[in-house]
Amino acid sequence: MSLTLGELAVRFGCELRGDPGLRVDRVATLDAAAAGALCFLANPRYRRQLAQTRATAVVLAPAEADACPVAALLSANPYATYAHMASLLHPTVPPSAGVHASAVLASGAQVDATAQVCAGVVIGEGASIGPRCYVGPGSVLGAGVQLGADSRLQARVTLEHDVIVGVRALIHPGAVLGADGFGFARDGEGWTKVPQFGGLRIGDDVEIGANTTIDRGAIEDTVIEDGVKIDNQVQIGHNVRIGAHTVIAACVGISGSTRIGRRCMIGGATGIVGHLEICDDVALTGMSMVAHSISRPGIYSGGIPAEPARDWRRIAARLKRLDSYARRLARLERGRGVAGNELGIEDADDD
Amino acid sequence: MSLTLGELAVRFGCELRGDPGLRVDRVATLDAAAAGALCFLANPRYRRQLAQTRATAVVLAPAEADACPVAALLSANPYATYAHMASLLHPTVPPSAGVHASAVLASGAQVDATAQVCAGVVIGEGASIGPRCYVGPGSVLGAGVQLGADSRLQARVTLEHDVIVGVRALIHPGAVLGADGFGFARDGEGWTKVPQFGGLRIGDDVEIGANTTIDRGAIEDTVIEDGVKIDNQVQIGHNVRIGAHTVIAACVGISGSTRIGRRCMIGGATGIVGHLEICDDVALTGMSMVAHSISRPGIYSGGIPAEPARDWRRIAARLKRLDSYARRLARLERGRGVAGNELGIEDADDD
């Protein structure tokens, strides 16, 4: 689709610096853009590329406008404004209504007449697929599944029985939603399975990445609230609740019965222990381990950046002896008559 | 199914405090329970909820009996007893024998007459599916696969050629069992694939989580012994052996040729280096890295809990200089005439 800068400015409430009659028909990076391309500048890392760009127009913050060598669409939130404009320039193809001949629908499965069910899909008894849904090839939906309007399962998605998904979901290939939680009771030398009777409820406007797994609850439901965005290969255990608008980067693992607040941001490969409460507005940087509940909003970290291996070996060896160092330090302090309270340090009484 | 407390007490050998004629027909949490519900108390964390429960009966340890406001079924192992009772109240639906018309079976594949093969399943030459098995939609079983009696592949499970699975397995969607191990030999600037000829043998009563991957052996077999329970998104490399009744939480990675003992408990997101031996009865807390063999039973840890980011930045920066701190500490000790052996600390000779 081709649009004039004037149309874009009006539609998205941007101030335009440049010719409103110029047209853009696609997006590009600042580096690679040619005439007809729309770009954005949101990360200062790419400011150097702005000066050389050959784009027709750039969406950016007012403070960057003077540095823009081409037409500028000014926005207080250039990344979001770009995202909306990009969706307009490259509209997604709506589903082609109908059920492919190779799909297998159990009795009582209801597929809205405007939904598309692709080749090789299997849908269980009593499942219901809402208006304008897209159920991609090879997906498997168990009995009683409910898929809200305008939701999209890209391909090979599994929804186990009775999973409920809200409207406008986008679920990527290989995701498995509603498998049994991991519950076993020790029983002699071995383990007895604890049946997993709970459900999985997913709110509206949720995106779930490729090969992510979210377990059903043990007795009550696992719940993913509205607007949650989950990347690839994330694992969410049974009975977890994720608050609205929380984003979870790839490879995160959240153990059972933990509750995460609203608007949290969880960095990649972070692990969160079970039965915790993380309050609203917590950010965790990547590869952190969360072992205790968090009751104050803020940023938390735990990952240790890699070092050259030779240096690291020495550090790791020293780390094992840290208890000894602390004791010896306290002993030296006492030898010099230094008392903990003199130091104004609460943990001087180390020994 | 509805059962009296008297029937439950007799069947599972529990002492009953309460009216044996009362009936339960479902399980619930202590919090949400209403009349007719059976609950359990196994984790002291939930003791407060016991006082308010409206359940008809609670399974709990004798020591908790006095605090129970409703009928109590006493058990030395209330969680396991609850699990058995719950399975009785909510029996799993047995497979409906038969092969779906859309399934594709190669010549020589043998499916027991009591097994169910669902839509979209593909089974290779010479594979054999035992009595009362359930092969869920979209599963792919390679040539020569053997699936023992009463085993269940939920949906979209892949068993590569010649994988052998024992009886009563439960394998969740997206699991890939028997793919090639990761074996390459450096060859000039690049790498030559080392063919992976070994097999994968899985014992009886094994559960395997969604999107878990277990590789076949390079020459000999990868082996998962009886009663092993594996959570979602676990990765097990080629030639690994996991001892009986070991449980492995989500997101664990075990590198090739490592042997894990019996009755181990491996916490989530733990990583275990290749070619190690971990003895029986080892517990690893979550996010540990195991870089050396372990020959003594016990609990091992390695994860570092997250801190507020500002504090953590300082700690991580200090950590890099730990070697310098240790040397300076030793220097100060020498300056004061403190010798290592005086301190009774084996590693005082740090410099």
Place this chain on the structure above:
Amino acid sequence: MSLTLGELAVRFGCELRGDPGLRVDRVATLDAAAAGALCFLANPRYRRQLAQTRATAVVLAPAEADACPVAALLSANPYATYAHMASLLHPTVPPSAGVHASAVLASGAQVDATAQVCAGVVIGEGASIGPRCYVGPGSVLGAGVQLGADSRLQARVTLEHDVIVGVRALIHPGAVLGADGFGFARDGEGWTKVPQFGGLRIGDDVEIGANTTIDRGAIEDTVIEDGVKIDNQVQIGHNVRIGAHTVIAACVGISGSTRIGRRCMIGGATGIVGHLEICDDVALTGMSMVAHSISRPGIYSGGIPAEPARDWRRIAARLKRLDSYARRLARLERGRGVAGNELGIEDADDD
């Protein structure tokens, strides 16, 4: 297939110590080998087993020849030589040309007459499958996908629209290539999806493990260069570029827009932050976190080996107070009149 040692020696340029007329017809481990088996010794860990082996021949380095009790095929790179010989002894079955009746091909999909498309495969419009390809059961290929000659998708692989794969690829089950990257712009309390228009280009001779996910680019392409080998459950974000002949072990996560050089070796479960540059010939040991660009070849580490839990609890508690220890150490040094430059330690000025 059965071959004489003479044939193997000539074909692979090995010096043979032993009878060139002896025949081998399979591979085995040194331990388990019987007559007719070919073994190799590449890891000194297994040297003890060499003395007892009953193999017919062993591939090993010249320096090990004298310790070999049976025929020896000498090679400067015994592991690669073994790999080539093993492939010759156990040749892979070529695809049986043809499209299974249950596969669903969209109009305009082109499948070379020598390729095999298995049961349950779905191929989108305009996709092209090269000569001698094998597209395993249940795979889903989106519109416009290109699969180069002699490539193999084992089973249940997903290639999203327009993904380009080179020749001789080997992709294991459950891999998802070309799903949307994780891009959202904050928009009020929630998030707006940033459309992911870029592609995914995979070079020649690439192997990709089971349940691995590689995202398509946001605007430009994600690129995996020739000869890259990727293990199971690896996650690669949008716009990443992986240099030729780099190997990536299982459970690694690489965040968006990071560039990895050529011939790198990335240990299992390592995490790499986004927007970094890692130069050629970098090795990362397992469970490292890479938070900064790396511009010098070499080995880098960050994982901390597990300790007995009791010791570890003490270490982790001490670690939190490391900043205090460093300040107190510096204070003691000042009290003794030790200045930083006297110590010859650059970071003595800690307080």
